[in-house]
Amino acid sequence: MKYCFNKLTAYKLAWLVSLTVFFFTSYNFANELTAMRSDVGSLVFEWEHSIPLWPWTIISYWSIDLMYGLAILLTSCYPTLKRLGFRLLSAQIICIFVFLIFPLTFSFERPPLDGFSGILFNVLMGFDKPFNQAPSLHITLLIILWQFYVNYLHSKLARYILHVWCLLIGVSVLTTWQHHFFDIPTGLWVGCFCIWLWPDNNLSPLKNRQLAKHYVWAGIYFILFLLSLSLAIYFNGWWLWLLWLSGSLLLVCGNYLFVGAIGFQKQTNGHFNLATTILYLPYFIIMWINSRLWTLRKNSIDLICDNVYLGRIPSNNTLRKNSCFSIVDLCAELPIGHISSNYSSIPVLDMTPLTLEQCQQVSKIIEQYHKQGNVLVCCALGYSRSATAVIAWLLLTKRASSLDDAMTKVKSSRHSVVITTKQRLILSDLFLQIYKGNLC
DSSP states (O other), rough: OOHHHHHHHHHHHHHHOOOOHHHHHHHHHHHHHTTTOOHHHHOOOGGGGOOOOOGGGGHHHHHHHHHHHHEEEHHHSHHHHHHHHHHHHHHHHEEEEEHSSSOOOOOOOOOOHHHHHHHHHHHHHOOOOOOOOOOOOHHHHHHHHHHHHHHHHHHHHHHHHHHHHHEEEEHHHHTTTTOOOHHHHHHHHHHHHHHHHOTTTTTTGGGGGOOOHHHHHHHHHHHHHHHHHHHHHHOGGGGGGHHHHHHHHHHHHHHHIOGGGGGGGOOOOOOOOOOHHHHHHHHHHHHHHHHHTTTTTTOOOEETTTEEEEEOOHHHHHHTTTTTOEEEEEESSSSSOOOOOOOEEEOOTTTOOOOOOHHHHHHHHHHHTTTTTEEEESSSSSSSSHHHHHHHHHHTTTSSSHHHHHHHHHHHSTTOOOOHHHHHHHHHHHHHHHHSSOOO
């Protein structure tokens, strides 16, 4: 849908005014309410006492206000404006909510300052108080705006200047003595979460209709979330980095309970965007290590039939050795390296069965690639999801006379394959549909 210039401009102004009013109203409300409390503590590491006060960095600190308003006015179409607006709104709501339930105060006393920097500090302190600390709303907004301007600017020089200036803004929250270190990674996480919540490809988890419910695995990840959260809170200090793991485990739990594989937002090139990578990084690392441990001393890929191979998610080294391979990827939780040939991704959650529709879809892709040369069908281990896909392909292309025949062919070539009862039932249904002539 096209919007004329005047209509789009009206929307921009509406968003700008609404967000500005909501920002100051909610921010001041949280400040005033926290100031009335007597139990507000501070979370600061000992080494932070050596952080210098650089008054001149108040300029970069203030500049985010200009970037905020300008970003809204620079949006070129309504979908971009709406996405940016919802990201900024979500950031404000999340941060204010945490400020109220987990109030913190800044513990350093800033000396009186004069000159132009002193004026800027006085203006800032006119409406700001040493509360509203973690997650740093300044850092959260910076991440959202940084991502917007990276997409908006096309010149390499302009992007280089942007990166330098954004890094300076990030440092300024410490060198102006506005925030402690803990506020920065938490603000970074919330900023990435808002981008994940309203992604560029419009595949927002809020709009997902699958509502995949895998209660057992959701429960397992929720227990792991509570465990890591408890350890972080109990031991405190550097153990607080476990909050990063806690956040990623909670997102994974949500994927199994509500969102499905779309929650990982794996792109069509097999990679993840930077925001998603940051959010899930501890989980990604654990899953990559797990995939290598389970396949240790075993073939990474095995030939099943004709020129179709089955294996784990390939490393860059494997991709280089098999550069002529087409790839069919069923892994939702791990990225794939640089691909130089055909690639298709049908993300499926780990330890969950493919649907009947996915079996048909992936079988057609395998057959299409098979006609062009070697094909690697892969998932994290190459034991279950991808094995199911290959069995479905054997059945649909009549390369196996029965389900048992297809499973025997796969297991005889890759001995560690595991087909669960649920997967077998789906494959049986697939074979029945083929037998009845409903599928070809």
